Amino acid sequence: MAELLAVAIQDSRYLESELRRRQEAETLINITAEMTSSLEMDQVLDGILVHLNRVVPYDSACIFLMANDHLRAVAGRGFTHPENVLDIVYPADDNLTVQILSTRQPVILQDAKNHPSFNRWGDTDYTRGWMGVPLIVRESAIGILTVDSKNLSAFGPAEAELAQAVANQAAITIENARLFSETQRLLIQTGKQATQLQQIMDLVPDGIVMLNEKKRIVLSNQAATSYLAQLADARVGDILHQLGNIPLDKLLETGTTKTSWHEITAVEPGGIFEVSSRPLDLSNDNPDWLLILRNVTDERREEGYLRTQERLATVGQLAAGIAHDFNNIMTVISLYTQLVLQTPNVSSKDQQRLNTIQQQAERASQLIRKILDFSRQSVVDRKPVDLHPFVKDLTRSWRQSLPDNINIEADVPDGEYLVEADSARLRQALTNLAINARDAMPWGGNLRLCLGYLILSGDQVYPLPDMKAGQWITLTISDTGEGITEKDLSRIFEPFYTTKPTGEGTGLGLAQVYGIVKLHDGFINVESKPGHGTIFSIYLPAFLPPIEDDSSLDIDKALSGSGETILIVEDDPDSREALGEILESLNYKVLTAPNGTEALSLYEELNVQVDLVLSDMVMPVMDGAALYAELKARDEKIKMIIITGYPLDREGKELLNRGVVAYIQKPLQIEVITQAIRAALTNSR
Incomplete structure (x- = not known):
């Protein structure tokens, strides 16, 4: 019976031990699952101490992490005065710390209060039983887990084994949380750097585009975003196939050898761009690409405008010389014709012929005057003219002379619009434009003359490149006619250039307008598209009456x-x-x-x-x-x-x-x- 009782007791103890081990194993599994459920460092550290208390009961516990050869208390539980423990840096050269970190094994003190190596850091006056366990990740100690008890001999090998098991999992969890925090920090830093880079790129006036190896747009600055929309209707995330009218592969061909620029045109709204491409990694057969886009629309227009001005000036000099010579010739023809007409006994048939010669001579003289106007060789009598009543009177005369199917509008805001002008010549120029509009609207339409005031100052963009700062009076004539092609638009002010059928135009009407505007120190611009009508804009310097010279009169008065x-x-x-x-x-x-x-x-x-x-x-x-x-x-x-x-x-x-x-x-x-x-x-x- 005694033997049976002994066996029963032994079996009971074994079963109790196995049950405890199974419960501890289940607890460790649950602890592992719970500790890995969060990557927030504060939650992870506090959770480790909570779970530890379930398998190794303690009165207080603390986690120390290595920081530059020191230990920093990063989490604690059970302390009466946690402010004396937490977030404090301690030296890592005491005997117990060195032993734990060097041996990577737990150290147990049965009576810490009387142990010579125990340092009474922080809130440890009550500590008797004590245990320190290393936190190890990939064979490197990253810190120490300590547990305290008010009881002597509170911890033994079993508690050390359990604490080490928790510490091993805790170390991995802490490292993961630290890596997560570092990753988050790097992501935030990278995001800030990306934002700063984007802001810097957006300050660059040229468009900057980055393409990956699949030609997908991965980055673009503010200018490029606008340019890509015009050239390819594309945005970040899209695969780029072409820019304007040129396939992308052709643009990338020359990028591997040297920097070269291609000129491309946007279909709508018709801007002109230059594009250059460079691979970002020459050693890669399929590299990422950097594209630089420049909007040169205004530059090309300015170049074209200046070339046109130079060409017109050259033609004007040539035309002026020819016109003066023809004037002399026509003077002789006209004078002798008049002289012969006064001769007695001229037959009626000859008189008729001479009158025809005289009429043609006068017509030729009118053409010569137009040429002289274009070449700016005419004499003009410029006086202060208020264009407000001038324009009203002019449009009134147009309503009487132009066909009824043309609706004439005058937009003339109240005010004084003074210019220094030869009113007859200015009237001739505007009438030429009205006649041109009439011919562009054979089936009728709208003709509008607008008067306005414009002040140019500073470094703003001026309507035309060679205009100066100051006050300008604007005259704008618009029609709803057939419009003008781009090819004709570049030559529209050249003398003898006409798109009308032979015999229906001299090609001098707009040339005369150009010359008269220049004789008034003004500028003229034309905008047109086939089927969308034409707008002529004239800019004349505003005439400012001189203010009496009075030394006591300041600008405010x-x-x-x-x-x-x-x-x-x-x-x-x-x-x-x-x-x-x-x-x-x-x-x-x-x-x-x-x-x-x-x-x-x-x-x-x-x-x-x-x-x-x-x-x-x-x-x-x-x-x-x-x-x-x-x-x-x-x-x-x-x-x-x-x-x-x-x-x-x-x-x-x-x-x-x-x-x-x-x-x-x-x-x-x-x-x-x-x-x-x-x-x-x-x-x-």
Whole structure:
């Protein structure tokens, strides 16, 4: 019986031990699963200590990680005063630490309080039982896990084995969390660097495009994003097949040897670009590629414009010499014809012949005058002319002389538009353009003449390359005719160049217009597309009456107002306030609004007459163009000056054509803006 009882006790202890081992194994498995469920370092460290307490009960525990030959307490539980323990750096050269790190084995103290090697760091006054376990990853110790107990001999080999098992898994989890944190940090750093790189690239005026080995667009700066949309309707993520009218493979052929530029044309809106390509890795048979795109549309147009001006100047010099010689010849023919006509006994048949000669001589003289106008050899009598009544009178005469199927419109905003001109010659030039428009609309259409005011200053983009800063009067004639081809457009002002059938035109009408404009120190530009009509824009220097020379008269007095009300519409509060102060100091009454919508409400609510609106072009809610349309619908005589940071574009020209009296580019200059205001208010409504 005693033997049976002993065996039963032994079996019971064995079963109890196996059950405990199985529970410990299951606990370790659960601990492993829970510890690997998060990669956030703080959660991982605290979770390790929570799970450790389930298999190795303790009063307090701490995790120390190596940091530059020191130990830093990164997590702890059970301490009465954790502030004395956590986030503190301790030396790693004490005997216990050295033993644990060098042997990579647990160290157990049965009575830590009386052990000579035990250092009482932080909150450890109560510690009796103590154990230190190394945290090892890939045979390298990354720290120490310590557990404390108030009881003597609290830990033995079994607890050390369990603690080491937890520590081994904890070390891997800590390393994974550290790698995750480092990866996150690197990702954030890389993201910041990518953002900085993108910002730097966006400052580059040229387009920059990176293609991977599959020719997929992986990166583009702001300029390239716009250019790619025009040239290939492509964006980042798309595979690029061609740019404009050239296959991509052809553009990449020359990139492997030297830098070369291809000129390509966008189908819509017809811009001209240069593109250069370079492989990023010459050792790779299928490398990534770098493309540089340049928009040279304005450059090519300027080059073409200057070439045209040079060609016309050369032709003009030649034509002037020929015209003078022909003038002398025609003078002799005309004089002798008149002399013979006065001779007695000339038969009626001969008189008829002589009259025909005289008529043709006069016709030839008119052609010679056109040639002299083109070559700028004519004599002009320039005097101050207000184009406001001039244009109204001119369009009135056109309505009487041009066919009824042509609708003639005149957009002539109130104000004084002074130029120094020979009114007869200027009338001839504008009439030539009207006749040209008539011929382009054989079945009728619309002919529109617009008068406007333009101020150019600073380094803004001017309508034509060789225009100068200053105040200009604009005359714009537009039609809804057949339009002009690009080939003809480049030669349209050349003398004797005509697209009309033989016998229907001399080819001198537009040449004469060009010469007359130049005789007035002006500029002329033409825009046209087949089927979309034609727009001729003439720019004449504004004539500014001289101000009396008075040493006591300063700029403020010369440009002061007379109490007129000006509505300033500007979304930037500082600019709005500065403009308001300047105009108030010049004796103007000032109203302000931050956008078009509020300006419109203010205009309708206040029972005051607004003499002039000074509006920014680009604003939230309602921009300057929309505001002008709304105000114009309420008051046909409203005057507006546009101020903007953008160069004069098609929309700006359209606003000038619709009656905006001036278009001024930022940064503003006091003298420029006040002169424009004075000019706009010269004539009261």
